[in-house]
Amino acid sequence: MEHSILFTIQEEVNLVAEAIKSVLELEVIIYDQNHVVVAATGGGQHAVVGEQVRGHIIKEVLKTDQPIYNLNPGFHDACKSCVLYKNCAEKADVSYPLKHEGKNVGVISLTAFTKEQKAEFERKHDILSNYLDKMADLISSKINAESLLKKYLSMSQTLQVAIRSMNEGIIAADHNGRILEVNRSAKHILHIRRDEVLQLNLLDMMPDLPKVLFTGKGFTDRDYSFIINGEKINVFGSAIPLEHNEHIIGVVLSFKDQLEVQKFAYSITSEVDDSNFDIIVGKSKALLETKAIAKQVSATDSTVLFLGESGTGKELFARAVHNNSHRADKPFRAINCAAIPEALLESELFGYSEGAFTGARKKGKPGKFELANGGTIFLDEIGDMPLHLQVKILRVLQERKVERIGANESVDIDVRVLAATNKNLEKMVKDGEFREDLYYRLHVIPVHIPPLRERIGDVPVLLHYFVNHYMEITEKEIKGFSPDALELLSSYHWPGNIRELQNTVEYAINMASEQWVTCDNLPARLREVNESEEEQELTLSEMEEKMIKKALDKYGDTLDGKKKVAETLGINIATLYRKINKFEINRNMQM
Template sequence: MDQVKDKAKRVANSKSTVLIQGESGTGKELLARAIHNYSDRKNKPFIAINCAAIPDTLLESELFGYEEGAFTGARRGGKLGKFQLANEGTIFLDEIGEMPIHLQTKLLRVLQEKSIEKIGGHKSIPIDVRVIAATNKNLESMVENEEFREDLFYRLNVIPIFIPPLRERKGDVKILLEYFLKVYNAKLSKNIYGFSTEVESVLLNYNWKGNVRELQNVVEYAVNMENSIYIRMDSIPLKIKKLTEEASKDFQITTIRNMERKLIENSLKFYGKSVADKKMAAQALGISIATLYRKMKEYNIQLD
């Protein structure tokens, strides 16, 4: 994450497009806002639009606006699109992989010509906008499957930034737990000091498929449920407790003697019963043939 932040700082004042990739919940919009706030455009608009949340029929008018009378129901006086609203600032195109092909073509033209044309309009309107796009999809695979325009991909992917999932950032989990605990203590008027040792261990080792967003939700839930000064197991979501219990059942501790006996038995079953076979088994186990015979006698291992 230090490398991600350093890269973001270095490109903040560039006019080049940035493509932020990462799983859902890793904080792609947060990083986009950080890039904007660190840039010389920080006092200008930051306009975010989720390409997956708006119907295809409305997305074009949301992005580029429309002139009065452009279609039935069009607002009197027309409407400014997100690109015009973001002029001299930054536009953040979230879930860019969900943008329909016909709009990808229009977006490519906007990026190339630095101008937009409203629906129903007949003139080009110049714009000065920094474009940051984000997706949780593999755009390269989508290009290969002809689901995303190759030329648009290369236009967006000038500065690629990948945010790693939380399961690969175990060191961040504890920091985030403490941060969100402070946030929800203040928001919910609680005074919880921290997490019990058991809860902390469980949460530090949890897989976090929903990444930071899931962690935030878990802490908010736990703070709501907890009545003592420490978050206890009873206050964390049932799903996490069940997964922890299942993992505990799968992991069974056995003695070193039992493990050693099992290893020897399995080796002899694999190689065979002859003297030559036993020599190969001993070699595979990293012990001498004499030690193998002694262990067989000690554990009363008999070959059928």
């Protein structure tokens, strides 16, 4: 049987029945659409609540949607099928349809059981219709209110579940700052306990709130802060004022932890960076020593200055240091101070606040220092930093605070600084082009990265590494370099260092049509250098001999010279002696 809506407001239906009885002095029974008694006056004498009745007249009313005034009960057409046809105990009755949203939901029935009541019934006949109409409306509006309340409760329940399960912090407060609702995430972000919430007032916690409540102007997607128990907590989100009848009655705040937002932005805007010390290729003593120092300093939070020519791998080292440090899962932000126009460099580094410049993004923007918060910033080409910004950088390094352009308060930051330059900073300091105080701040741990020409022994290892790398990318099957190509690559002086070598291999692999890369596949500039030299076919071992001779010419065949040769060629001193013996190099050896 369909659930009867009248039973959901049974209490109100009872009151209506009693009200009708007290005015009309007639017994009242109210049925639902299944002819079940919902309310009955007369203490159950004429009808029992919850029981279904035969109700021939009731059925007729529900079917025709018209009231029936019956002064001769038992003789109505509808009574013909009733067992009490022409023998009904009732003296008179009226049955009136109850409607809700256009549908019949029940019937109000008034019955006279005595002659007196019937007389009363006849006397008040005129007002009955009007009165019952009003009572039917009253019941209908109760049903409306009930279903509205139900809808509202279920909506509010859904909303509460949604708000509670949101990752964003949500706080709702009235216009006095009294907190009405706080979700779990808000408590977590603001480090407040459930029992603390009631003692807090949002006006004391959020410096920007009075303005929002006073002006009625909220904001969306911007940085703001809370101050709770003396602790400042920076968040990112919105404040939406609540209005009623043109009055501000409260506010809803939604927010996320600022660091989390930055971390998320970093994770979706940065490529996966797995640079570590293992991918820094090379076996020369010089490189191995540099790697050892860099690994050692990874563990600390000290500032490191990488010194070396362009393309030697300074950024690669910086990334490896970061990824090998306790900050590895935090952002690494690199900024090339030489590549960014001077006018933009300041805002790139320090960011700007809302409305700092006309035409600037309205909401303001964090700079690299803020974006690197918790992690590492890499200031590449620091030697190209203009003097006026050097002062600002120095302040950040000293105070560990960043002030956005146009802001009047600074933000605490926890950033490890790594810097690099290919310039002679010491000379720049002497020439007044670089601030001495900044130089000493950066120069805490200097790490020299040797140029490739001083570790020529790394060339074959790097070639092998990059051949594999580009073979994978181009899906070509390359076995290696022909001896003459290898000789050419090993004798080249590599002014562009590893970057140049990397580009050379990429070019060569693309050009190669055979399994071996030949001289013809190498960039013209390398061949041109070699063309000045005598054309000759060399075997691998001849090439080795030639490289050793060349290095001995350069460093001399003293013990120190040989040590240097071995280091440059990436072999140990014993191997060098073995090879010298093998090639019977006729030299005046000093042991």
